[in-house]
Amino acid sequence: MITAGLVEGLAGIVGARHVRTAPAERVTYARDGLPTHRRVPAVVVLPGSRDEVIAVVRLLATHGVPVVPRGAGTGLSGGALADASAVLLVLTRLNRILGIDPTNRIALVEPGVVNARLSVAAAPHGLYYAPDPSSQTACTVGGNVAENAGGPHCLKYGVTAQHVLALEVVLGDGRVVELGSPGGEPWGPDLVGLFVGSEGNFGIATRIAVRLLPLPRAVRTLLADFMSLRTAGEAVSAVIASGIVPAALEMMDQSCVRAVEDSVYAAGYPRDAAAVLLVELDGGSDAAVTADAETIQRVLQEHGARSTRTAADSRERERLWQGRKKAFGAMGRLSRDLVVQDAVVPRSTLPDVLETIARIAATYQLTVSNVFHAGDGNLHPNISFDGRVPGLKARVDTASAEIMEACIAVGGTITGEHGVGLDKLRYMPLIFDAESLTAMRAVRRVWDPEERVNPGKVVPVHACREWSGAAKPRAIGPGSAERDRLGAADPGAVPRGSWEDVPA
């Protein structure tokens, strides 16, 4: 329970001005980047050092108070929201780059370091940090670790998990553990890999060692436009099948293109195109990148591109990318509210899934704009709406669920980089059976036995089984064996509401 004495104790650790209790201050933290979830924390604490983080977490553990870690609050899943029973631990003051080792291409940072600032700091050494979420000028590395964030260039270079080498973590009871090693080989099981993407449920990363990459010596950025979404989707598969892995392969549909072109981020995308693809190739050799870009250009033309063009210089390249990276902001102009989804589908199903999404949008009379990481099959359907219109929010919810189910039906998943948070809890039983969800919860309890760190996120507790004692041996059924071989749960086959609930 949060008492006046506890608040005093927090102020004693971090200083009174770094403890926010006034309603007007707390409401600032009631949302993240996704406007559809709102929770006002009881108290907001902004520690200034790892020692203060440890002391705060220990004090909260003593009082049995839930704690929710938060970075810049740019997340898109409601994952960093705390309710009135919890303390929000904002880590943005832990923003020091503790060191860059250019020889071994490693940086050691605190969790509140802004993603893009790390690349700026590494640039004089000819290095950069590869994961580049669209919010990279604001989001923090700590938040990226919690969410296992991606970004356009993760197609070639991998998501955050592939760039984190070692972590210092404060557990929910205030103990500190060091995971991984600067060389990347774990000391024992890969607990760094397990921690990354755990959405703050396993603890709070206070020091993060990341891998840096050499800045590419050559870059080519292509823009191709298409007269149908299907053709653009098919061209994506053709590019991937060429054997050349682009650094990035992004798609925007007409609605998104027009929103961008109507905004200050106008990038010169053709407004009449049904879709545009932004393809970037990079590498260490200008000759190789040029040759590969020519191959990709030919593939795009052979697969239905109406026109293709290559950015003539770095200025044009930046303009093309600014349109893509600011697309979410530009879509904010379309209407008062925006819901963004984050499903991933097998790349080959993109043409069909995009048509399905268009059908769902038409059925519910909604504006759905698509801007996404096509090379990964990572869709971001954005539904623009005005939440003040009676009944419209319910239609958006229904359409969102149908989009998600369509993605799952083709073998996809519910989130590729935004995380589950609060927003996708309801979809978790559609892709994981009760046994697997229960296993996840059991793992969380190893790190945080009281489930006090960022409670109520990621795993829907109601869908978990009791997990004690031996599993009952089951008869071998052809149906279940087939499901296991295919490796994806059939959403239609997931029993709902039939599991034994575990008290939270």
Next chain:
Amino acid sequence: MSLLDRVRALLGDDAVEIAGGPDAVPRVAPPSPDAVALLLGTARQEGWRVRLEGAGTWLPADAPADLALTTRRLDRVPAIEPQDLSATAEAGIGCDLLRQQLADRGTWLALDPPGLAGRTLGSVVATATAGPLRQGFGAVRDHVLGVTFVTGDGRLVQSGGRVVKNVAGYDLTKLEAGGFGAFGVIVLVHLRLRALPRADQTFVLEGTREDLTQVAEDIAAAGLQPAALELMSPALARREGWALAVRLAGSAALVAAEEAGLRGASGGRFTALRADEAHGFWMRAAESFATRPVAFRTGGLPDSSDELLDLLQHQVGDEWVSASPGVGAIRWAGDTTVDRLRRLRRTLAGLEVPLTLERAPWSIRSAVGHFGAYREGVGPLVAGLRRTFDPGEAFVVAVEGSE
């Protein structure tokens, strides 16, 4: 009812091979993931101790147990999706067979693990034994999109999925990849593939270790991005001197440009291998690690490779050793003792370098452990995870050793 009668009743006569191993421990080969779950659920109830085996070519089949569970009948490849560059394979498929099936569909799993060609996929994932291609394509975990595994008490658990990007739920796949079977038996693996490289060239330079170390640094400084950059001891490379092997793979344009860069960085001293020579070169090196009684890997920083090679030479010899100076990984094979391994691990720990024991007879594994002692605070986490996934301690895995 005896153990064998019980297993036969559960899985049928053909799942049991009596006196399968040299120590006469009965070997059971369940025909499906569900059968694995059934067997382990029963093992939990009966208190049987189970050792895990794949093709039996990597870890010696010598851990004391009531029965050996082999994945060798889990050898199907339910899906290869060239357009999506993904595949789903059961854990008992041999890597050689899988590689051939993938190549027939124009796809490639960019992993070249140590060991014999027929090593199972499950063995490679469970031990996280990447080979020289780690330089260009990452660790084993980077190729695994998801797994289905069976816990020590017979629960089938899914993690990850079939798509190339996925953050739904905690990433239990990372725990299974490199967990040596302590957290479950992997029965099904979803893999990230690449298109078969249009060009694939290997170049070798022979010389002294010091000279080749400098060349490797020059290659890195030139901005080249080889698929593999491996410094090998003479015995491993089957050469008179040390060998620096460079593999370039990708589009024809990329490989041509990298080859030109390689020539520039080395003064044109490398010799190109023909395709069959290159295949034989890499395969023989990989197989050599399975012919020595002990193999381990260390993970240091790239700039510490030379110092670590000196240390290995001093403490355990360097006859069979292979280093990836670009990523700081070293693999060692040979014959050594418990005491030497412990001393080496302690020395390395002082340098903040982990040593993972990859293969050894049970007498050494059980004493030294795959991982040895953990850092402060990590032991309880690992113990908790083991209790979660193997509450009855059915799996006989030497995780920590006995020190």
